[in-house]
Amino acid sequence: MKPTSFVESVNCAIEGILYTARTQKHMRHHFLAALVVLVAALLLRVTLLEFMLLALAISFVLFAELLNTAIEVVVDMISPEFNPMAKLAKDVAAGAVLVAAFGTAIMGYLVLSKYIFPVEKRLLAMVGTGSELGILVSVILVLIAVIILKGVTGSGTPLKGGVPSGHSAVAFSIATSVTLQTQDPLIALLCLILALMVSHSRLLLKIHTVRELVYGALTGISITVAVNLLFNAFA
Structure with missing residues (x-):
């Protein structure tokens, strides 16, 4: 009945938001990302105008996700069986969310980068610059570590499946x-x-789990940083 x-x-309206958050994992991801961005904005002490722009961009993404969910519910109600036009309607609605998210990502980058990048530069300077030999040694050691770990865990092959992901480690x-x-x-x-x-891509192909x-990413990063620190210490 009409209110x-x-x-x-x-x-x-609150019930609609709660329904979307409860049934749509992307909405939960958007809320989590919004929380992280807004907390970061407060900690970095962005200007009032910058905070307003971030809040507006985040609201736009949440609005798009709510609208997408509403369209999906209506389409499912009208066409419970598969219909190419119903799929098209859902795809277009999902595309609207993607466009909103992409625009918000650009906004977040433009606002927060000038606060985060100087800190990142100082952290990178603490680790030191890499070397050509260090890069080659890092990749070789990562590959060796992946093969050993897969052998120890008894899962997958050097090029497919298992713990850790070799593609992720090398990348x-x-x-x-x-x-x-x-x-x-x-x-x-x-x-x-x-x-x-x-x-x-390895996740989409169902070759690896998250x-x-x-584990692959941590293996690649940790070995590369360790090798770089070692080379700089004896340089």
């Missing part, structure tokens, strides 16, 4: 080496995105 008062209208090792070599926060971010894409990918 008869403002309070009932607000309650209905994050190379990303770490490039980051240390360039000492550039933007390049570090782009390398991280590429490493995540490589790891995500746990195996995380």
Whole structure:
């Protein structure tokens, strides 16, 4: 029934938000990301205008996800059986969420990068720059470590499956080496995105689990940083 008062209208709206958060994992991810970004903005002491822009961008993503969920519910109600047009409607609604999320990511980068990048530069300087020999040694040691760990755990093969993910380990090792070599926060971010894409592809192919990918990433990063510190200590 249609709400008869403002309070009932607000309650209905809250119920819609709770339903979306309860049934849609992407909505929970958006809420978690919003929490992280807003807390970071407060800790970094962004300006009032910057905080307003972040809040507006986050609200836009949440709005898009709510609208997407509403469209999905209506489509499922009208067309419970598979229908190409119903699928198209859902895909377009999901595309709206993707566009909103992409725009918000750009906004977050533009606002927060000038606060985070100087801190990252200092952290990278503490580890030191990489070397060509160190990069090669790191990759070789990562591959050896992956083979040994897979042999110990008795899972997968050197090139497929098992703990840890070899693709993830090598991807994050190379990303770490490039980051240390360039000492550039933007390049570090782009390398991280590429490493995540490589790891995500293994997940989509159902070759690895999230746990195996995380172990691979930690293996690649830790060995590469350790080798870099060792080379710098004896340089």
